[in-house]
Amino acid sequence: MVRDMAEVQAKKTEREDRDIPVMKDFTSPEELYRELIKSVVRYHPSTDISMIEKAYQTALSFHEGQVRKSGEPYIIHPLCVAIILADLELDKESIVAGLLHDVVEDTPMTTEDVARAFSDEVALLVDGVTKLGQLSYSADKVDEQAENLRKMFLAMAKDIRVILIKLADRLHNMRTLKYMRPEKQKEKARETMDIYAPIAQRLGIAKVKVELDDLALKYLEPEVYYDLVAQIAEKRSSREQYVQSIVAEVKQHMDNAKIEADVKGRVKHFFSIYKKMVNQDKTLDQIYDLFAVRILVKSVKDCYAALGVIHEMYKPIPGRFKDYIAMPKPNMYQALHTTLIGPKGQPFEIQIRTYEMHRTAEYGIAA
Incomplete structure (x- = not known):
């Protein structure tokens, strides 16, 4: 059942x-x-x-x-x-x-x-x-x-x-x-x-x-997969409310800083969560950065400006910042990644990229 x-x-x-x-x-x-x-x-x-x-x-x-x-x-x-x-x-x-x-x-x-x-x-x-x-x-x-x-x-x-x-x-x-x-x-x-x-x-x-x-x-791994589905679904509503509250807060601060930005939140994909559980030898309840917030802006300058705003809003976790704009991945991926402590003390990741970088990230070489 x-x-x-x-x-x-x-x-x-x-x-x-x-x-x-x-x-x-x-x-x-x-x-x-x-x-x-x-x-x-x-x-x-x-x-x-x-x-x-x-x-x-x-x-x-x-x-x-x-x-x-x-x-x-x-x-x-x-x-x-x-x-x-x-x-x-x-x-x-x-x-x-x-x-x-x-x-x-x-x-x-x-x-x-x-x-x-x-x-x-x-x-x-x-x-x-x-x-x-x-x-x-x-x-x-x-x-x-x-x-x-x-x-x-x-x-x-x-x-x-x-x-x-x-x-x-x-x-x-x-x-x-x-x-x-x-x-x-x-x-x-x-x-x-x-x-x-x-x-x-x-x-x-x-x-x-x-x-x-x-x-x-x-x-x-059907048992693992459906167990993940059930556990994530059980907490999805409260988690989505939390994510949306962060999205709204980030969007407001971007507007205040005169940075034109599209801000969205998402729960990470099942396989990504599964890999974290295996690699870190943790249960789902022990994996805290289950969701990410993505900020899309018009220019590279806006990417770094948005990062400054974010780091003033939330406490960044040391060693968890990655600048893939200055040092792109081999597959052309570019973005700024930073992990922060959220309003309830829960870590979450923010990815900041331009619209052009986002298209490359989604479509890769097909772009």
Whole structure:
């Protein structure tokens, strides 16, 4: 009964926390296609959608009669992959390749057919995704071998868009993993945690990386995952009130300092919390910085000005300040991180970055 309630709460929490839109099960292909076009036009109003329409009709025709483990028409999968790519604001060719990414492997259509019907560029993307799908991974590989496979994965893709399509493919497969056999679920989850999530991190695509990690944890450590869901849900209301009170206070001080800022709070993702518990050998009740406040401003100058305001408001914890603006991470991530003692004596983290830095943090190399 507790597990059932946790599963319901997990679905609710996943919907609330996701940065990338997720389509409900068994949405019709037509509805998904309309959603895809709406998303593409939103970020690229002048896009000629005729090639996307042609790719959709081609995939619909070649995948006709094929169904997924869920029982839904197979076309749902490439449509959802294309929607994820559109959310990452990729170009038209990537969207088209996302719609066609399984036709060479699963239908009579060849790479040459794709080139003739669309373009050499699209054919190369589809061929690259097909070849990456042929890499095998064994869950008993040691860390060094997993790292070698990650390097091979990156080296094989002549075009970085191939990897982005493959990440979108894996993300949708992880979202629908419940329809697979339990042993297959664990195999795919381990591969996701060892290969795909680290690659997403290496490319700086936080919004994909955190969801892959959370979904992998859900299938690798289900008891831990659902216990976390239940415990966080139990305290979510009071914690959110606390976070929002800090957000309001920070926003007021930013306004007083004439710093134009967007201030938001969030509970950290399940996998992030789980790692803290394991690394620090603590229970959830002993992990205090479960939430973070993010401040978005217009300029680097405003980042440091906002930091000064924050350090006047709350007591900073020594040794917990990181300047990733002066010293960016290898994946291009930039921000100021500081951990502070909140109004109730509870530590919390604040991240300060410009809007441009935020876009890079969320979309990484796709930006």
